[in-house]
Amino acid sequence: MLLSLFYVRDLIAYSINPKKFLQNRQAIFGQNFAALGRIIVGDYKDVTEIIASPQKRAAYLGRARLMPRKFSKNFPLFLSDEGAGGSALHETLHNHFWVDVVPSAVTLIDTKETEFTQYIQDGVKVIQDGKKKQAEDEIFKMTIRYMFHAFFGAPLTEKLVNDIFDLAVGGPLSNQVLTGTKPFVYFTYCFQCSRSSKIKKVMEYIMGSPLLAEYVPGEANGNQDSEDYASMLLDVLVIAATLGTSNLIVQVITGIPDDAEIDLNDNKEVMMAILEAARRKSPVNTVNLVLSEERKFVVNGKEKTIPAKTLVGASIGLASLDGSVFASPDVYNHKRENLMKAVINFNHLGFDAKGSGTRQCPGRNIAMKYASDILKLSRSHKAVAY
Numbered sequence: 001m002l003l004s005l006f007y008v009r010d011l012i013a014y015s016i017n018p019k020k021f022l023q024n025r026q027a028i029f030g031q032n033f034a035a036l037g038r039i040i041v042g043d044y045k046d047v048t049e050i051i052a053s054p055q056k057r058a059a060y061l062g063r064a065r066l067m068p069r070k071f072s073k074n075f076p077l078f079l080s081d082e083g084a085g086g087s088a089l090h091e092t093l094h095n096h097f098w099v100d101v102v103p104s105a106v107t108l109i110d111t112k113e114t115e116f117t118q119y120i121q122d123g124v125k126v127i128q129d130g131k132k133k134q135a136e137d138e139i140f141k142m143t144i145r146y147m148f149h150a151f152f153g154a155p156l157t158e159k160l161v162n163d164i165f166d167l168a169v170g171g172p173l174s175n176q177v178l179t180g181t182k183p184f185v186y187f188t189y190c191f192q193c194s195r196s197s198k199i200k201k202v203m204e205y206i207m208g209s210p211l212l213a214e215y216v217p218g219e220a221n222g223n224q225d226s227e228d229y230a231s232m233l234l235d236v237l238v239i240a241a242t243l244g245t246s247n248l249i250v251q252v253i254t255g256i257p258d259d260a261e262i263d264l265n266d267n268k269e270v271m272m273a274i275l276e277a278a279r280r281k282s283p284v285n286t287v288n289l290v291l292s293e294e295r296k297f298v299v300n301g302k303e304k305t306i307p308a309k310t311l312v313g314a315s316i317g318l319a320s321l322d323g324s325v326f327a328s329p330d331v332y333n334h335k336r337e338n339l340m341k342a343v344i345n346f347n348h349l350g351f352d353a354k355g356s357g358t359r360q361c362p363g364r365n366i367a368m369k370y371a372s373d374i375l376k377l378s379r380s381h382k383a384v385a386y
Contacts, residue, residue: 029300038311042318044325050314054083060288070180072231084292097362105150119146140246147241153210163198168242206230245367247283264376276334278345282317
């Protein structure tokens with residue numbers, strides 16, 4: 001009972017300010033420490049080794065444990081690498097996104113450049129004219145309009161934008177993650193009509209979209225039937241494309257100093273500027289996995305042998321601030337010589353414009369394109385009202 005209270009306390013503190021919570025604990029206990037019901041690994045070397053090794057995943061996302069039945073059957077975050085005891089489905093779906101889905105979305109953006117540019121222009125205007133809360137909300141809504149249209153091939157109605165916004169960042173009765181997260185799900189389980197209603201409406205949009213009209217189950221997509229596939233895409237688009245990408249955009253708009261000298265006509269420099277903003281405050285903080293074999297870590301300042309089946313949170317956020325790798329880690333410097341080689345923000349060591357890696361975020365390229373366009377437009381219009 002006492003451990004449960006400590007866990008809930010940690011959960012609340014982390015939810016309020018993840019970076020502050022993790023850095024405060026690390027300052028007391030060292031690079032790796034116990035918190036949030038798992039071993040938090042913040043040492044850069046340890047994190048990169050975990051990222052490069054086969055990962056045994058489970059129903060954990062960010063700060064808490066999810067109830068798998070509240071999400072799609074093949075939500076990729078629940079799948080493990082074949083080398084860590086899982087099936088080949090994780091790699092199949094990863095490659096499907098990287099090779100088929102994301103390139104098609106990028107092609108649509110290029111084909112309908114005027115429409116997608118308008119999403120960004122409208123969003124940036126609200127962000128720059130609004131107050132902090134309004135600006136943050138608009139970042140999420142702008143991302144929803146952009147990503148759902150790009151992936152599914154059809155624009156959203158404003159009603160659907162608001163429904164998806166509620167699923168992504170809404171209250172305890174509609175938020176897709178919170179309503180499926182322990183321990184909060186126990187207090188909301190019987191009051192999730194709002195969540196169910198919104199999911200039903202978004203699923204209708206997805207099932208009627210151009211993407212699903214052309215969908216045929218096959219080896220490349222894991223032979224999923226159209227409804228399972230659509231349900232999986234809903235989870236991926238709400239949790240990864242909306243939450244993860246919006247967090248990246250927040251850092252691009254608010255985390256780059258006004259006096260940073262960025263050549264907006266140099267695409268590589270723009271890319272470096274985005275990677276550095278993400279390094280200073282990672283859009284996705286933690287990769288959760290279950291150790292498939294025992295492993296030695298320095299935990300709370302002492303070397304410990306951590307047994308197999310232990311839940312570990314590899315903290316990309318802490319590792320990205322490791323002073324032994326990134327000099328003056330809290331200082332923004334997009335011209336760091338080792339930035340592209342050492343960055344780990346997309347669940348992969350280093351940044352290669354072509355390579356996809358084993359588990360590298362399959363939506364990385366579209367997220368970077370979107371962030372690049374927003375950075376160029378927002379800095380050319382200057383002064384964000386944050």
